[in-house]
Amino acid sequence: MTLSTPLSSKFSYSFSWVGMIGLAIILFWAVIALAAPHIIPYPIGEIVDEDYFGPMSGKLLLGSDYLGRDMLSRLMMGARYTVGISLAAVCIACFTGTALGMAAAVIGGWFDTVLSRFLDALNSIPSKLSGLVVAAAIGSSINVLIVMLAVIYTPGAYRFARALAVNVNTMDYITVARTRGESILYIIFSEILPNIIGPLLADFGIRFVFITLLLSGLSFLGLGVQPPYADWGALVHENISGLPFGAPAVIVPSLAIASLTISVNLLIDNLPTKIRDRSV
Amino acid sequence: MRTFVLNLIVHRLLIAGLTLLIVSFAVFFATAMLPGDTATILLGQAATPEAVAGLRAAMHLDEPAVFRFFRWLTGLAQGDLGTSYVNNVAVADLIGGRFVNTMRLAGITTLISVPLALTLGITAAMFRGSFYDRFVTIMTIGVISVPEFMIATSAVLVFSVYLKWLPALSFANEVTSFWQVLKVYAMPVITLAFVVSAQMIRMTRAAVIDTINTPYVEAALLKGASRPRAVLYHALPNAVGPIANAIALSLSYLVGGVIIVETIFNYPGVAKLMVDGVSTRDLPLIQSCAIIFCIGYLALITLADIVAILANPRLR
Numbered sequence: 001m002t003l004s005t006p007l008s009s010k011f012s013y014s015f016s017w018v019g020m021i022g023l024a025i026i027l028f029w030a031v032i033a034l035a036a037p038h039i040i041p042y043p044i045g046e047i048v049d050e051d052y053f054g055p056m057s058g059k060l061l062l063g064s065d066y067l068g069r070d071m072l073s074r075l076m077m078g079a080r081y082t083v084g085i086s087l088a089a090v091c092i093a094c095f096t097g098t099a100l101g102m103a104a105a106v107i108g109g110w111f112d113t114v115l116s117r118f119l120d121a122l123n124s125i126p127s128k129l130s131g132l133v134v135a136a137a138i139g140s141s142i143n144v145l146i147v148m149l150a151v152i153y154t155p156g157a158y159r160f161a162r163a164l165a166v167n168v169n170t171m172d173y174i175t176v177a178r179t180r181g182e183s184i185l186y187i188i189f190s191e192i193l194p195n196i197i198g199p200l201l202a203d204f205g206i207r208f209v210f211i212t213l214l215l216s217g218l219s220f221l222g223l224g225v226q227p228p229y230a231d232w233g234a235l236v237h238e239n240i241s242g243l244p245f246g247a248p249a250v251i252v253p254s255l256a257i258a259s260l261t262i263s264v265n266l267l268i269d270n271l272p273t274k275i276r277d278r279s280v
Numbered sequence: 281m282r283t284f285v286l287n288l289i290v291h292r293l294l295i296a297g298l299t300l301l302i303v304s305f306a307v308f309f310a311t312a313m314l315p316g317d318t319a320t321i322l323l324g325q326a327a328t329p330e331a332v333a334g335l336r337a338a339m340h341l342d343e344p345a346v347f348r349f350f351r352w353l354t355g356l357a358q359g360d361l362g363t364s365y366v367n368n369v370a371v372a373d374l375i376g377g378r379f380v381n382t383m384r385l386a387g388i389t390t391l392i393s394v395p396l397a398l399t400l401g402i403t404a405a406m407f408r409g410s411f412y413d414r415f416v417t418i419m420t421i422g423v424i425s426v427p428e429f430m431i432a433t434s435a436v437l438v439f440s441v442y443l444k445w446l447p448a449l450s451f452a453n454e455v456t457s458f459w460q461v462l463k464v465y466a467m468p469v470i471t472l473a474f475v476v477s478a479q480m481i482r483m484t485r486a487a488v489i490d491t492i493n494t495p496y497v498e499a500a501l502l503k504g505a506s507r508p509r510a511v512l513y514h515a516l517p518n519a520v521g522p523i524a525n526a527i528a529l530s531l532s533y534l535v536g537g538v539i540i541v542e543t544i545f546n547y548p549g550v551a552k553l554m555v556d557g558v559s560t561r562d563l564p565l566i567q568s569c570a571i572i573f574c575i576g577y578l579a580l581i582t583l584a585d586i587v588a589i590l591a592n593p594r595l596r
Contacts, residue, residue, distance in 0.1 A: 117298070117302075118302065120299070121298070121299040121302035121303055121306075122302070122303075122306060124299050124303060124574070124577065124578055124581060125303055125306065125307070125570075125574055125577075126532070126535040126536055126573060126574070126577050127536065128535070128536045128539050128540075129535070129536075129539075129570050129573050129574065129577075130310075132539070132554060132555065132558050132566070132570070133307060133310050133311060133566060133567075133570050134310055135558055136311065136557070136558040136561055136563065136566045137310050137311045137312075137563070209425060213425075213426075213427050216427045216429075217427050217428065217429060217536075217539075217540060220427065220429045220540070221539070221540070221543055221555055222559070223555075223558060223559075233427070233429075236429065236430075236433070240433075240544075243433055243436055243437070243441070244436075244440070244441060245441075246437055246441045246442070250433060251433075251437070254426075254427070254429075254430040254433060254434075257426065257427055257430065258422075258425065258426040258427075258430060261425040261426060262421075262422065262425045262426070265421060265424075265425045269421075
């Protein structure tokens with residue numbers, strides 16, 4: 001498999017310009033999230049404006065929030081929570097879901113049936129509802145949020161990986177590997193995974209968008225990230241009373257979420273088909 | 281062959297029942313994980329050991345969780361939703377009128393978004409690749425990629441802050457005239473319709489394009505039929521099943537949307553009740569609301585599957 005892809009062609013992926021714009025915006029937010037504590041103009045808790053819901057100005061580039069704190073600083077720090085929590089959750093969800101999905105496809109039998117039936121059932125709880133129930137029962141610290149988001153999106157990752165792995169599992173080289181007496185772990189990681197990794201990466205991006213949207217939605221309801229921390233959804237939640245005045249404090253965090261999720265979608269839609277559909 | 285289809289449908293319904301059982305199990309145990317003793321929390325300062333023991337016995341909290349689960353489940357099946365922890369009112373009474381409100385909101389949204397989405401989806405597929413098609417596709421991707429609350433806040437900004445047509449974020453209780461009803465429902469319905477229609481347009485467009493790509497539509501085009509004729513007379517009748525499936529699936533997005541919309545517009549429905557219940561940790565209320573929404577969601581998904589089975593002529 002690895003031999004059939006010459007090294008030189010790996011560098012010949014041609015990205016469309018729409019995809020490049022998406023990638024640039026994602027990288028922009030990644031840099032902001034990493035560098036935020038060093039580049040914010042004011043401390044996030046400090047009241048710097050005597051007026052609340054102040055407009056955009058030279059001193060406060062994105063205006064002030066409901067207490068007169070600098071919106072730009074709070075937005076930059078918010079990027080850390082929105083991007084960080086979503087990224088942690090999507091990594092756990094995709095790793096668990098993919099590992100279980102490939103195992104179910106290779107092992108088959110009752111293991112596959114029971115696991116599929118159970119995860120499909122979990123998948124039929126609307127995601128926001130699970131969020132509400134967990135927030136009510138356990139509360140919403142950042143660790144709980146990460147685990148909860150991961151658990152909610154594991155069944156989807158499982159279903160996707162299983163469907164891909166089932167296709168690969170019928171190939172001749174898998175039969176050869178089985179006849180050779182290879183272990184299940186070898187078949188999963190050396191024979192199946194390399195052949196479905198492209199579509200899995202695209203699925204990773206889509207699931208990241210789902211998780212970001214769910215996290216923002218929960219925070220918007222006041223049930224996600226709790227003060228003193230604030231992600232972008234929580235920023236909208238705490239400044240919602242500025243909506244009748246059209247304050248930038250409400251609009252800007254929403255735009256930040258939209259820019260991130262739309263960019264990820266654009267990037268994935270414009271991925272070279274070589275990556276996206278390699279085994280489909 | 282009819283019995284074959286019937287078997288498939290019965291099988292699908294059995295799966296739905298089994299799923300509902302697993303879901304109620306998950307909902308019950310997620311809420312039963314609450315750290316701390318419910319009886320102690322409820323009694324607060326009056327928590328003498330005797331009072332706690334008495335309340336525990338009265339609420340069956342001293343029984344194993346599995347017994348409590350089956351007690352709760354049988355109660356649920358008989359229409360007994362339990363009693364609210366917060367104000368000691370039967371949960372069924374709390375939900376009653378609000379359920380009608382939520383159904384009304386969902387119903388109006390469906391009535392508006394289904395014709396709208398079908399028209400846009402089918403015409404976009406008919407003129408695939410045109411400027412119109414690309415515009416519709418980009419708009420739907422945009423709506424799908426942003427959180428529901430952003431659509432709601434944008435609607436408020438446009439219709440009440442800039443245009444000043446509708447009141448912002450307030451749900452007036454004193455609705456008397458038809459005009460007021462229209463004003464009150466406009467913003468929640470617009471928001472929900474956007475969310476649901478975007479999904480529906482995408483799926484409808486994909487379903488119609490799938491049918492257009494078949495040889496008999498190509499034959500119709502080669503025979504000299506115009507593009508609208510080929511789509512409307514030759515492709516569409518065969519796409520009815522997938523389209524009905526798309527409608528049922530998209531409507532399941534109502535469940536997530538309604539939670540955000542009822543909260544932001546202060547709409548007196550079940551979802552608002554549930555969100556309020558979460559902040560007071562009123563577990564019986566949350567469990568019941570969660571089950572109601574799960575049943576609604578599951579019903580739509582199962583309906584989508586059954587439509588897909590019925591619409592497949594190869595199974596008939």
